[in-house]
Amino acid sequence: MKLAVLPRVRPLIGVLYKTNIGMSAAQKDASSEAGTHLVNGDRQDGWIHSWLRAVGTAHASQPHFVPIVTTHVMLVQQYRYDMSWQQDSPGHTVTSNYGVSRGPEIIPTTRFEVGVSSPNYVAHQSNQKDGIGDLAWQVKFRAFSASEHKGDYFVGFFMGGSFPTGNRPNGTERTILSPTFAAAKGLGPWDIQSTLGANLPVSGTNTLGRTVVFNTAVNYRIKGKVPHGQQAAACS
Numbered sequence: 001m002k003l004a005v006l007p008r009v010r011p012l013i014g015v016l017y018k019t020n021i022g023m024s025a026a027q028k029d030a031s032s033e034a035g036t037h038l039v040n041g042d043r044q045d046g047w048i049h050s051w052l053r054a055v056g057t058a059h060a061s062q063p064h065f066v067p068i069v070t071t072h073v074m075l076v077q078q079y080r081y082d083m084s085w086q087q088d089s090p091g092h093t094v095t096s097n098y099g100v101s102r103g104p105e106i107i108p109t110t111r112f113e114v115g116v117s118s119p120n121y122v123a124h125q126s127n128q129k130d131g132i133g134d135l136a137w138q139v140k141f142r143a144f145s146a147s148e149h150k151g152d153y154f155v156g157f158f159m160g161g162s163f164p165t166g167n168r169p170n171g172t173e174r175t176i177l178s179p180t181f182a183a184a185k186g187l188g189p190w191d192i193q194s195t196l197g198a199n200l201p202v203s204g205t206n207t208l209g210r211t212v213v214f215n216t217a218v219n220y221r222i223k224g225k226v227p228h229g230q231q232a233a234a235c236s
Contacts, residue, residue: 152186
């Protein structure tokens with residue numbers, strides 16, 4: 001098995017828009033009782049209410065960490081947009097990646113989350129050609145979890161991947177599957193999240209290799225609400 005090595009950890013900026021069934025306790029309580037809410041004086045009992053109840057149940061059954069740098073390992077419903085900048089060597093040029101992970105993340109049932117990321121745009125300071133990357137997707141499965149007062153932990157299995165929509169050097173030109181194991185634990189004001197996964201090309205393995213990726217993030221909450229002092233590490 002050939003291992004591909006990442007050049008360095010990339011700084012990451014993320015912009016998230018959470019729906020009204022996001023991660024706060026008030027939103028969780030409201031969404032878990034969505035079936036009893038009245039809209040314009042009429043009770044809604046259709047598939048939208050069933051969906052919102054499923055989202056509320058999923059949020060109530062897991063921790064409510066609020067990471068800054070890394071993404072959630074828990075099930076979340078949101079729109080995500082990330083940007084990253086990586087210093088290349090040699091030459092000390094910078095590669096900018098806009099929308100490296102973006103798009104809607106939806107919870108269709110209490111144990112699953114589905115996310116689709118449209119192709120990102122990569123800009124190079126070197127003589128490499130700028131262009132779009134690949135279309136990415138991910139499905140999360142919540143195997144075991146408990147909220148803050150019942151154990152404060154999460155264990156899940158994810159399956160993601162990408163389809164070749166961009167050309168080199170911005171796209172891989174190969175379909176890639178990415179199975180991942182994820183776990184998280186809350187210890188008082190500290191939250192620890194960790195993932196272990198692999199990028200497995202469907203073809204072209206002798207060119208792309210098989211990459212094993214490990215990531216751990218530690219988060220500290222000030223007064224139980226504001227995340228602070230997070231550190232993240234990744235290796236392959």
